[in-house]
Amino acid sequence: MAFGGKYYVVWRGHKPGVYDNWNDCRLQVEGFEKARYKSFPTEEEAQAAFKAGPPKQQYPPYTKKMKVAQPWEQLAGTGPIPSSLSVDAACSGNPGDMEYRGVVTGTKQEIFRVGPMPQGTNNIGEFLAIVQGLALLKQQHSAYPIYSDSLIAIKWVRSKKSKTGLTRTAENEKIFDLIERAERWLQNNSYTTRILKWNTNDWGEIPADFGRK
Numbered sequence: 001m002a003f004g005g006k007y008y009v010v011w012r013g014h015k016p017g018v019y020d021n022w023n024d025c026r027l028q029v030e031g032f033e034k035a036r037y038k039s040f041p042t043e044e045e046a047q048a049a050f051k052a053g054p055p056k057q058q059y060p061p062y063t064k065k066m067k068v069a070q071p072w073e074q075l076a077g078t079g080p081i082p083s084s085l086s087v088d089a090a091c092s093g094n095p096g097d098m099e100y101r102g103v104v105t106g107t108k109q110e111i112f113r114v115g116p117m118p119q120g121t122n123n124i125g126e127f128l129a130i131v132q133g134l135a136l137l138k139q140q141h142s143a144y145p146i147y148s149d150s151l152i153a154i155k156w157v158r159s160k161k162s163k164t165g166l167t168r169t170a171e172n173e174k175i176f177d178l179i180e181r182a183e184r185w186l187q188n189n190s191y192t193t194r195i196l197k198w199n200t201n202d203w204g205e206i207p208a209d210f211g212r213k
Contacts, residue, residue, distance in 0.1 A: 006143055007046035011054040012036040018046045021141035080203055082106025085133050086147040088208035089125025100129035103208045119172035126153030127162050131182040137193050145194035149206045154195055160186040
């Protein structure tokens with residue numbers, strides 16, 4: 001399922017053309033003097049614009065200040081971005097039956113849901129949800145950022161390591177298998193997806209919330 005990622009037209013760059021993700025576009029315009037490029041919401045519009053040539057309006061050349069923002073940032077003084085992925089977890093007990101999911105922020109359309117699985121924790125579920133979101137968005141070449149309301153899970157993702165104190169047992173073996181897979185993905189993959197802290201105080205519960213509070 002595509003997540004509404006933009007399409008990028010490069011009229012002047014190392015290799016002009018239409019690109020379905022920012023990373024590929026950036027490679028064509030970074031370091032190219034007077035590069036000309038623009039994003040479009042659909043591939044059809046992008047292809048038509050590429051054939052028509054660059055518009056008369058001059059767009060600023062690419063600079064490193066225009067690079068994708070670093071992951072794990074917090075956006076202050078703004079509302080949530082509708083075109084984004086929100087993730088959350090729920091756990092009945094600590095440890096207890098754990099599940100997690102991801103939804104489109106603006107519509108609450110559920111994109112993935114895992115669990116419940118026995119003998120997990122909420123922090124583990126939050127961590128796994130972020131990593132699954134990262135992997136899915138990268139696979140889809142999507143420019144969506146990810147929202148999480150868990151600073152602990154965001155820090156675990158940043159360190160590429162779950163720092164849970166949960167004891168591994170036969171009952172929660174599946175959860176620990178998912179943790180190991182998530183850690184391997186983080187260690188073996190790069191990404192430009194922004195991971196943003198959900199502002200619960202101003203925005204209310206995150207859209208992926210399970211509503212069990």
